[in-house]
Amino acid sequence: MIRRLMLAAAVAALPVVALAGDARRDAILADYAAKARAADKGFSAFSAQRGETLFRTKWTGGDARTSSCTACHTANPRQPGQNAKTGRPIEPVAVSVNPKRFTDPATVEKQFTRDCRSVLGRDCTPLEKGDYITFMAGQ
Amino acid sequence: MRPLTFTLLATLLLLTFPARAGNDWMPPVRDATVQKECGTCHMAFQPGFLPARSWTRMMGSLSDHFGEDASLPDDKTEIIRNYLTANAGDVVNWGRAARYMQWVAPGGTPQRITENPDFLRKHRFPESVWKNPKVVTKSNCVACHSGAERGLYE
Numbered sequence: 001m002i003r004r005l006m007l008a009a010a011v012a013a014l015p016v017v018a019l020a021g022d023a024r025r026d027a028i029l030a031d032y033a034a035k036a037r038a039a040d041k042g043f044s045a046f047s048a049q050r051g052e053t054l055f056r057t058k059w060t061g062g063d064a065r066t067s068s069c070t071a072c073h074t075a076n077p078r079q080p081g082q083n084a085k086t087g088r089p090i091e092p093v094a095v096s097v098n099p100k101r102f103t104d105p106a107t108v109e110k111q112f113t114r115d116c117r118s119v120l121g122r123d124c125t126p127l128e129k130g131d132y133i134t135f136m137a138g139q
Numbered sequence: 140m141r142p143l144t145f146t147l148l149a150t151l152l153l154l155t156f157p158a159r160a161g162n163d164w165m166p167p168v169r170d171a172t173v174q175k176e177c178g179t180c181h182m183a184f185q186p187g188f189l190p191a192r193s194w195t196r197m198m199g200s201l202s203d204h205f206g207e208d209a210s211l212p213d214d215k216t217e218i219i220r221n222y223l224t225a226n227a228g229d230v231v232n233w234g235r236a237a238r239y240m241q242w243v244a245p246g247g248t249p250q251r252i253t254e255n256p257d258f259l260r261k262h263r264f265p266e267s268v269w270k271n272p273k274v275v276t277k278s279n280c281v282a283c284h285s286g287a288e289r290g291l292y293e
Contacts, residue, residue, distance in 0.1 A: 085207075086181040087275030087282055110211075114180075117208060 024103040025095075029133055031105070035126035043127065051135025054128055061121025069119055077139050094139035102133045165235045165290040170222045176215055180207070182280055185290055187236030188252040189243075191227035195220065196248045205250075235292070253277040 029046065036043045055069045055077070065084045066072060072090055073081040078097050081090035092098045102108055108129075116124040124132070165185045168174050177183040186194060198220040201209045211219070228236040228243075235257075242256045243249060252258060268274065273282050280287035 082275075083180055085276070087273065087279035088179075088181050106212075114208065 024105075025133065025137065028102055028105050028108055029130055032126040032130035032133070036130060039126065046127070046130040046134040048131070048135040048138050050128075051131035051133070054124075054132055055135060059120045062117065062119045063121075066115075066118045069115070071119070077136060093136050095137045096139060101136060108133075162234045163291075163293065165292065166226065166231060167288060167290040168222075170218070172215060172218045173222050176211060176219060180209070181278055182288060184252060184278075184280075185236075186223040186226040187228045187231045188239050188255070189227060189249060190229040190240060190247075191224040192246075193243075193248045193250060194223035194227055197250055198223065251278075 033043070033046065036046075055073075056075070058068045060067065063085075071084045073093050078092050078094040080092055082088070083090055091100075093101055095101050112124055112129050112132075116122065116128075165187050167185060168177070168183045174183050189197075197204070198216055201211060201216065224230075228240045231237075232240060238257050239252075239255050249255065253262075262277065269277065271282070273279075275282075280292070284292050286293070
């Protein structure tokens with residue numbers, strides 16, 4: 001009986017855990033949206049399509065080994081990747097296969113800072129960050 | 140009598156080999172912050188490969204970490220520096236750590252584990268091995284040493 005109750009509780013908690021992940025991601029997106037609006041009053045919403053373009057564009061300002069996000073994350077973000085500089089395996093970025101993605105603000109900001117400088121040769125704007133997360137959340 | 144001798148010999152061998160393996164072992168990273176922050180872009184290398192003063196230098200120059208900006212918030216830098224220096228090669232000074240330390244110049248602050256002569260003498264491979272797409276760099280220990288994260292480099 002107790003086991004059954006525990007199982008029921010665990011099953012009931014599952015969607016809550018999943019939703020909690022979404023809420024944290026939503027909060028990160030809301031923060032980037034506020035910053036995007038502050039930078040441009042015309043900002044209306046993030047775009048998964050712009051995020052995908054950002055993901056697939058070959059840039060020239062950064063490290064030659066990482067001229068595109070796909071250099072490490074592969075052309076399919078649902079697949080695991082590999083750090084092009086160190087060989088370290090990278091977990092998929094697509095939220096559908098890796099729901100932990102974009103749920104910790106400090107980790108998200110740290111990774112954007114490092115990767116944008118490495119790939120684009122500059123910091124990403126809040127608009128670009130929000131677009132990227134929106135693209136990955138739908139992948 | 141013979142089977143008994145054999146059993147005794149086998150037991151002796153079994154007892155001897157793990158002991159040797161143990162002497163080759165490098166104490167693994169056990170701190171969660173170090174594992175996460177030092178183990179995202181590359182393997183979290185065991186602190187026993189470098190002396191404490193090397194880690195102090197490295198943790199003071201994260202904005203240019205082998206050409207990468209690996210800056211961290213001060214509180215995390217502090218936790219990591221403390222862990223690395225407390226478990227550094229000249230502190231452990233036993234087994235493989237001791238063998239690496241014997242090549243470090245007094246007062247020297249080497250940064251690349253892969254330049255230590257003890258590393259070099261065991262990694263004399265043709266260029267093709269290093270060019271393997273699974274390897275990418277000499278610091279990618281786990282590409283060949285599956286137990287590297289646990290400190291096993293057999």
